[in-house]
Amino acid sequence: MATAAIAHNPVTFWDRVWVWLTTVDHKRIGILYGVTAFLFFLLGGTEALFMRLQLMRPEQNMIPPETFNQLFSMHGTTMIFLAIMPLSAAFFNLIIPLQIGARDVAFPRLNAFSYWTFLAGGIMLNTSWFLGGALNAGWFAYSPLTGLTFNPGHGVDFWAISLILLGIASTAAGLNFIVTIVNMRAPGMTLTRMPVFVWMTLVVSFLIVTAFPVITVALIELAFDRAFGFNFFNVTAGSNPILWQHLFWVFGHPEVYILILPAMGIVSEVLPTFARKPLFGYMFIVFSGISIGIMGWMVWAHHMFTVGMGPVANTMFTLTTITIAVPTGVKIFNWIGTLWGGSIEYKTAMLFAVGFIAMFIIGGLSGLMHAVSPSDAQQQDTYFIVAHIHYVLFGGSILGIFAGIYYWFPKATGRLLGEGMGKLHFWLTFVGFNLTFMPMHFLGLDGMPRRQSTYAADMGWNLWNMVETIGVFILLASLLVFLYNFFRSGRSGQQAGADPWDARTLEWAIPSPPPEHNFDTIPQVHGRDAFWEQKHPHAVPVPAGGANGQLHPAEHHGAGHEPIHMPNPSYWPLLVSVGLCIAGYGLIYITHRSPGAFGLNLGGLAAIVVGVAFAAISTFGWYKQPAAGSEH
Amino acid sequence: MAQAAHAGHAPEHPTSTGLDNRKLLMWIFLGSDCLFFGSLIATYLINYGKSLVGPYPHEILDIPVTSVSTFVLLLSSFMFVLSLAAHTKGDYRAFRVWVLCTVVLGCTFLGFQVFEFQQFVHEGLTPRTNLFGTTFFTLTGFHGAHVTIGVVWLLSLFFLSLRGKLGPDKNLSVDIAGLYWHFVDVVWIVIFTVIYLSGVVAGAKAAGG
Amino acid sequence: MTQHHAETPLAAAHTPSERWREKAHPGPATYAKAAVSLIFLTGVEVVIFYIDPLRSIVIPLFFILSIIKFALVAMFYMHLRYDARLFSWFFVGGILLATSVIVGLIALFKTIFV
Numbered sequence: 001m002a003t004a005a006i007a008h009n010p011v012t013f014w015d016r017v018w019v020w021l022t023t024v025d026h027k028r029i030g031i032l033y034g035v036t037a038f039l040f041f042l043l044g045g046t047e048a049l050f051m052r053l054q055l056m057r058p059e060q061n062m063i064p065p066e067t068f069n070q071l072f073s074m075h076g077t078t079m080i081f082l083a084i085m086p087l088s089a090a091f092f093n094l095i096i097p098l099q100i101g102a103r104d105v106a107f108p109r110l111n112a113f114s115y116w117t118f119l120a121g122g123i124m125l126n127t128s129w130f131l132g133g134a135l136n137a138g139w140f141a142y143s144p145l146t147g148l149t150f151n152p153g154h155g156v157d158f159w160a161i162s163l164i165l166l167g168i169a170s171t172a173a174g175l176n177f178i179v180t181i182v183n184m185r186a187p188g189m190t191l192t193r194m195p196v197f198v199w200m201t202l203v204v205s206f207l208i209v210t211a212f213p214v215i216t217v218a219l220i221e222l223a224f225d226r227a228f229g230f231n232f233f234n235v236t237a238g239s240n241p242i243l244w245q246h247l248f249w250v251f252g253h254p255e256v257y258i259l260i261l262p263a264m265g266i267v268s269e270v271l272p273t274f275a276r277k278p279l280f281g282y283m284f285i286v287f288s289g290i291s292i293g294i295m296g297w298m299v300w301a302h303h304m305f306t307v308g309m310g311p312v313a314n315t316m317f318t319l320t321t322i323t324i325a326v327p328t329g330v331k332i333f334n335w336i337g338t339l340w341g342g343s344i345e346y347k348t349a350m351l352f353a354v355g356f357i358a359m360f361i362i363g364g365l366s367g368l369m370h371a372v373s374p375s376d377a378q379q380q381d382t383y384f385i386v387a388h389i390h391y392v393l394f395g396g397s398i399l400g401i402f403a404g405i406y407y408w409f410p411k412a413t414g415r416l417l418g419e420g421m422g423k424l425h426f427w428l429t430f431v432g433f434n435l436t437f438m439p440m441h442f443l444g445l446d447g448m449p450r451r452q453s454t455y456a457a458d459m460g461w462n463l464w465n466m467v468e469t470i471g472v473f474i475l476l477a478s479l480l481v482f483l484y485n486f487f488r489s490g491r492s493g494q495q496a497g498a499d500p501w502d503a504r505t506l507e508w509a510i511p512s513p514p515p516e517h518n519f520d521t522i523p524q525v526h527g528r529d530a531f532w533e534q535k536h537p538h539a540v541p542v543p544a545g546g547a548n549g550q551l552h553p554a555e556h557h558g559a560g561h562e563p564i565h566m567p568n569p570s571y572w573p574l575l576v577s578v579g580l581c582i583a584g585y586g587l588i589y590i591t592h593r594s595p596g597a598f599g600l601n602l603g604g605l606a607a608i609v610v611g612v613a614f615a616a617i618s619t620f621g622w623y624k625q626p627a628a629g630s631e632h
Numbered sequence: 633m634a635q636a637a638h639a640g641h642a643p644e645h646p647t648s649t650g651l652d653n654r655k656l657l658m659w660i661f662l663g664s665d666c667l668f669f670g671s672l673i674a675t676y677l678i679n680y681g682k683s684l685v686g687p688y689p690h691e692i693l694d695i696p697v698t699s700v701s702t703f704v705l706l707l708s709s710f711m712f713v714l715s716l717a718a719h720t721k722g723d724y725r726a727f728r729v730w731v732l733c734t735v736v737l738g739c740t741f742l743g744f745q746v747f748e749f750q751q752f753v754h755e756g757l758t759p760r761t762n763l764f765g766t767t768f769f770t771l772t773g774f775h776g777a778h779v780t781i782g783v784v785w786l787l788s789l790f791f792l793s794l795r796g797k798l799g800p801d802k803n804l805s806v807d808i809a810g811l812y813w814h815f816v817d818v819v820w821i822v823i824f825t826v827i828y829l830s831g832v833v834a835g836a837k838a839a840g841g
Numbered sequence: 842m843t844q845h846h847a848e849t850p851l852a853a854a855h856t857p858s859e860r861w862r863e864k865a866h867p868g869p870a871t872y873a874k875a876a877v878s879l880i881f882l883t884g885v886e887v888v889i890f891y892i893d894p895l896r897s898i899v900i901p902l903f904f905i906l907s908i909i910k911f912a913l914v915a916m917f918y919m920h921l922r923y924d925a926r927l928f929s930w931f932f933v934g935g936i937l938l939a940t941s942v943i944v945g946l947i948a949l950f951k952t953i954f955v
Contacts, residue, residue, distance in 0.1 A: 106653045171664065179656050182927075183647040209664040210938055217671035224770065230759050231766040232675065238684040238763055246946055247671060297938065301949070313949055620788075650858055651925050659928040663935025670939025674946045681952070699887045703880060710876040713918050717869055814918045818911050825907035829890055830900045837896065 004568045022569035024108035025516060029115050030093030031412065034405075036115075037086035040122055044078035045479070047071045049472055052436075056469040058457035068453035069136035070129075070155070076139030077159065080259065081166050082122045084393065087401045088262035089114075089170075092177055092201050094412055098507035098514065099195045101186025101523050101530075106179040108567045109622060114173040116577035121165035124584055128158035135159035138451060140248055140303075141222070143233035143241035148226055148595045157588045160223045165584055167212040167219075174208030177201055186506070188525035192286075195505045195529075196279060199286045200265030203293040207254045207261075215251035218244060227591050229598045242307060249300040257296040259393060260360075261289060263400025264331060267353045270403050271335055273503045274350035275342025278529060281334035288327035288334075295324045305373040306380045314373040321371035328364055332357060347501070348422030352403035355430055359395025363388055366441065381451075384444025390437045402429070402482075409489070410496030414512040418493060421485035428478030435471030439464035504529035517564045565628050572622035576615045583611025658808045662815045669819050672774060673826060676767040680831065681838060683762035690835030692757055693828050694748070701744035702824050705779075708737035709817040712786075712810050719806045724793055727806075731790045734813070738783045745776045768827065775823060778816045785809050861925035867917070875917040882910050 010016045023029060051071050054063040063071070093111065097104055105111050128134040133155045137145045146156045181202045185194070221232040222244070231237035233244055272279045279285065298320040305314055335357055344350070366388035370376045379385055402425075409417050444450075448461050455461055499508040509531045510519055527533050586607025592599040643652040680689075715730030749769070752758075759769040789809055792798045798806070886906050889895050895902070916922040921929045 107657070175657055175660050175664070178660055179653050183649055183651065183653055183656060185648045189648075209660060210667050210935065213664055213668035214671045214942065217668060217675070221675065221770070224759075224766075228759065230770065231763050232679075232770075237766075238682045239679060240682075240950070243675065243678055243950075246949065247675070250671075250942055250946075297941070309949060649925070649927060650860065651927065655928070656931075659931045663931045666932075666935035666939040667942070670942050674943040677943065677947055678950045678952060695887065695890060699883070702883055706876070706879050706883060709914060709918050710872065710879075713872045713876075714869065717872070720866075811919055814914055817918075818914050821907050821910050821914070825886070825903045829886060829903045833890070833896060833899055833903075 019569070021574055022571045024104075024112050024567050024569055024573075026093045026097050026104050026108065026111060027412065027514060029111055030090045030095075032115050033086045033093060033118070034090035036119060036122070037083050037090060040078055040082035041087070042479070043126070044075050044083050045475070047075040047078065049476065051075065052469040052472045054453055055455070055465050057466070058455050058459070058462055060454055063453060065453040066133075066136065069138075069451070070134040072451055073135040073138050073141075073159075074125075074129075077125065077135065077163075079393070080139065080255070081163065082118075082125070084259050084397050084401070085170065086118055088204070088259075088397075089118075089173060091197075091262060091266065091401075091404050091408070092173070095408060095507055096177060096180060096198060096201055097184070098411075098510070098518060099198050099505050100181065100184060100189060101506050101519060101525065102180065102184040103518050103522075103564065104567065105176050106184055107176050109570050109573045109625075109627075110172050110176050112570070113573035113576055114169045114176065116574045117165055117169035117172070117580060120577050120581035120584070121162045121169060124165065124581060125158060125162035128155050128162075131158070140252065141244075142248075143222070143244035144235060146222060146226075146244075147233060148593060152594060154588060157223065157226055160219045160226075161584045161588050164216055164219050164223075165580060167216045168580070170208050171212045174205040174212075177205040178209070181205070186523050186525050186530075189530065192283070193525055193528045193530065196268035196282065196285055196289075197262075197265035200261045200268070200289050203289050204258050204261045207258050207293055207296065211251045211254035211258070214247055215255075218247035218251070221247075223587065227587070227593060227598070229593070229596070242304075245304050245307060246301070249303045250297075252303060253300040254293075254296045256392075257292055259397050260400075261292065263356065263397045263404075264289065266400045266404040266407070267335065267356050269505065270349050270353040270407050271338045272529075273407075273501050274345045274347055274353075275339050276345070276502075277338060277342040278504070278532075279334070280337030280340070281330075282528065285331050285334050288330045291327040292324060295320065295327070299324055302371060302373070302376070305376045318371055318373045322368065325364065325368050325371070332361060332364075347406070348417070348419055348426055349403045349406035349501075351423065351426045352399050352406065355426065356396060356399040356403060359391055359399060359433070363391030363393075363395055366391065379444060381449055382444035383440040383448045383450055386450050387437050387440035387444055390433075390440070394433055394437070399429070402426075407501070408507075409486075410500050411507055411512050411514070413490055413493075414496055415489050415493035416496045416500060417489045418485050421481055421488075425478050425481045425485060428474055428481060432471045432474030432476075432478055435474060436468045437471070439467055499531075502535075504532040506531050509534065517566055567627065568625070570622070570625055572618050572625060575618035576622065579611045579613070579615025579618055581611070582614060583608050586611055652804055654804060654808055655811075658811050662811065665815065669771075669775070669822075672767075672771045673822065676771050676827065679763040679767050681834070683764045685762050687752075687755060687757045687761070687764070688835050688839070689764055689768075689827075689831040690833075690839060692752060692755055693832050694751075695828060695832060697744065697748065698824065698828050701741050701748075702820065704737050704744065705741045705817050705820050708734045708741065709814050711737060712813050716806050716810050719798075720803055722800060724798070727798075728790055728793050731786055731793070735783055735786050735790065738779055738786070738813075742776060742779055742783070745772065745779075771827065772823065775816070775819055778819070782809075782813050782816050786813065858925070861927060863925055864923045866920060866923050872917065875913050879910055879913055882906050882913075 006015050006018050010019050020028065020032065023032075048071075050063060051068065054060055054068060093105070126134075132153050135141065135155045135158065137151065137156065141156065141159060145151065181194070181198055191199075221230070224230040225232050225234065231239055233239055233241045235241060268279055268285060299317060301309060301313060301317045302321045305317070339354075366384065370379055370385065370388060406417055406422055409415070443461055443464050446459075446461070448455060448459070455465070496512050498511050500512075501508070506523060506525075507514075509523065523530065523534070586604045586609075589601050589604035590608065591604065592601050643650065647653060649656070711730050711733040715727050715734060718724075718726035718730055752765075757765045757768075759766045786809060789798060789806060792802075886903060889899055889902060892899075915932065921932065
């Protein structure tokens with residue numbers, strides 16, 4: 001078929017564009033996710049920069065409150081849904097099939113669909129800036145502020161519908177990765193022989209597919225209230241708007257574990273490699289990850305301690321929240337145990353991984369302080385919470401993700417990122433980050449409220465706010481260093497070879513960058529750290545693990561040619577995403593509305609009909625295209 | 633590693649569990665969809681009894697009519713079970729007959745829903761009227777949307793079979809469609825019990841009936 | 842050890858696997874019995890709805906009956922009873938989580954059919 005022919009022999013620039021538009025290769029999709037997410041990360045950072053410019057001095061009116069509200073709302077939404085989650089997805093895509101010895105994910109076209117729908121949602125969300133204003137009610141969008149009475153414009157609708165699209169993308173990806181990890185492991189790779197990154201991805205995927213339906217329902221309820229005058233959050237009809245907060249945080253708390261567990265998985269891969277030691281306490285780390293995933297469902301109302309749930313509810317959620325610190329602590333001790341006695345090599349990836357541990361401990365400690373509900377009564381809605389959030393999400397997730405970038409960039413591109421620039425990037429990040437967010441602890445406890453565009457000059461907060469803004473500029477410098485390193489190394493960096501780090505897991509057993517089919521022959525796995533065992537057979541005792549405990553003698557599989565079937569590229573996933581995007585815009589504009597009056601907007605209705613029809617027809621096209629691909 | 637084929641479907645390619653990827657996908661999706669309907673049901677239950685104005689559930693829900701539509705949907709599940717059994721045996725004509733029966737019953741159910749919605753609007757209950765209207769129409773509306781998607785899916789199977797494109801190698805596709813259809817039925821069992829039966833009893837009690 | 846595609850004819854595909862404690866799929870008689878049970882149970886629900894003396898305990902009865910119906914459809918029509926246990930874990934997991942969310946929210950709002 002023409003698409004496949006072009007894919008294997010792209011000639012013109014447009015051929016190359018077509019290859020990327022129709023790719024179903026997990027490695028390319030991973031790169032698409034990574035690049036797109038990083039651009040959104042820069043966008044979210046710009047939104048933060050503007051806020052910090054406004055807050056640099058007291059009583060400034062450089063950015064008026066109405067704009068400031070949109071900045072912090074979009075900064076949070078962008079960083080969480082358009083930066084951290086898709087950056088994690090980039091690693092899931094690039095690495096998971098390689099680490100389990102597979103040729104691709106279980107459903108390659110569904111994988112592509114997830115990426116295009118994410119892109120559609122991200123673009124849709126940000127068009128709100130130009131189409132009447134963005135969300136201004138905080139990234140968690142509490143009711144009744146998000147109702148028509150207080151928010152007649154379309155910013156909230158853009159947010160709600162975009163998030164529904166993003167949820168569809170994430171849920172599809174979650175389903176895909178669960179099936180991939182459960183069902184497509186190489187022979188001999190039992191669950192307890194999987195790398196920890198694979199385990200964390202599995203837990204995160206379960207969290208995604210169970211938590212996103214809850215917020216999808218909340219968003220539908222909000223959207224229907226605003227578009228059609230339903231009463232879900234209508235106080236005058238007798239509704240309790242706290243319902244929004246509950247539904248949001250029932251999703252929202254598992255969501256923060258979705259944000260941190262991938263980075264924890266990355267760190268669990270990087271530490272053993274650069275400490276030249278196996279991961280300490282593998283089973284403890286795995287079970288802690290699973291516990292965190294399960295217990296994450298029991299703590300959500302700690303985001304609502306000041307809402308008036310009553311002492312019984314507050315106490316119960318305090319207890320559950322304190323308890324969830326235990327498995328987190330277990331992981332940290334096991335990472336330290338991995339470093340202990342190791343022969344540590346401070347490559348940039350390792351610096352970021354160790355930085356992750358240190359910063360995440362700080363973030364976790366402030367989190368523990370919030371867990372105690374009377375203390376939280378003081379801390380809620382102050383910069384103390386902002387400090388906690390950023391220590392765990394930036395000091396945690398982002399540092400972990402950078403560790404992953406330095407670690408796996410050579411695998412994806414065949415070149416090493418420059419170490420000198422890398423170390424400069426790390427230290428600028430470390431200094432800038434702490435300068436920006438450490439003072440927020442003090443300001444918060446001193447009472448500086450969050451989400452306010454300015455503060456009085458005589459509160460005693462001026463110095464720290466200035467320091468924080470300086471910190472942001474240092475972070476900006478760090479990002480410029482990174483980008484320079486990224487582009488220069490991509491073009492002319494040192495050749496990496498298959499295994500530049502002398503690492504332990506299967507992705508390093510194949511060339512860098514990997515061929516389309518990943519493995520010439522699917523490996524037979526005999527234990528944990530499967531590649532290490534291949535390199536140093538019987539040199540280090542490897543726990544047999546799992547049900548299949550015998551050691552197999554070295555075997556040669558599929559000698560000669562077992563036929564390798566790679567899936568064909570396809571444009572159907574992209575087309576379905578386009579259809580959903582059109583329908584989404586229609587839903588945003590479906591009615592002319594004001595509280596009490598709702599007139600159908602024919603343009604919006606038309607967009608819904610066209611979009612749904614387009615998506616449905618494309619789905620049929622998708623079904624008709626055979627899943628199995630051409631032989632190599 | 634290739635496992636012994638399990639009851640019903642050998643996966644096309646060897647898998648770690650011996651189970652087919654697509655069947656695994658459908659079951660996880662159904663687990664996920666439980667959370668979707670669970671949230672809608674939670675919203676309904678939390679708002680139950682809080683409407684400031686009528687119509688109230690016990691005044692307007694029609695148990696006899698809804699009982700019939702519940703029977704219809706249950707029967708449709710049975711029809712589909714028969715269609716899958718026919719397809720497995722290789723009797724494709726019987727398969728098409730039973731699938732068509734399923735579709736007809738599914739459409740009948742949807743007809744009942746439409747009728748009920750129209751009745752309610754006529755009697756003064758819209759999604760805008762009160763909390764009951766909002767939560768009721770949204771929950772049953774999304775269930776109806778799921779049924780509609782199921783009907784389209786089953787009709788597609790019917791037409792594929794007519795064109796000879798649904799042979800024995802596609803038995804899994806039929807199985808998976810059935811899982812979705814039965815799930816939709818099972819959700820209705822919950823809705824019928826919680827919203828209709830319990831709702832009317834509790835409402836009547838609260839009203840002193 | 843070579844890997845081979847499992848190209849088994851449909852008859853052999855019915856071989857249940859020990860690993861997942863699978864059983865062979867039932868025949869139409871079992872399905873018919875399930876169908877009759879479901880219709881019967883629904884009938885019982887409708888009947889007890891109209892029995893006034895039972896009003897005070899009827900809601901718990903509805904719940905019990907509907908759980909039985911749910912289980913019948915899941916075990917027989919969706920053949921969870923005969924298929925790999927893994928499917929049951931995924932589905933039951935989702936159901937338990939959904940139920941917990943519902944129960945948790947009801948407890949927090951201190952309301953149940955009030």
